[in-house]
Amino acid sequence: MLNSDQQTGRYGVTLRLFNLIAALPRDQQLILLKQLVGDTVTAAVDTAQRAATDLGVAADRLSK
Numbered sequence: 001m002l003n004s005d006q007q008t009g010r011y012g013v014t015l016r017l018f019n020l021i022a023a024l025p026r027d028q029q030l031i032l033l034k035q036l037v038g039d040t041v042t043a044a045v046d047t048a049q050r051a052a053t054d055l056g057v058a059a060d061r062l063s064k
Helices: 004-023 026-037 039-063
Strands: none
């Protein structure tokens, strides 16, 4: 069994990478995800953003 120091050494680069990504603002994380995954995530995010916008518009209409 590996102790935590051995695991950190073995996976240190991956751990640092994930920590750097976690420290990014959400919008930059999304840009990175789009660059890594490509059009599939872009289409899904665009759909989700449109749905969120539509929901916001509907909520504004109901509050008036």
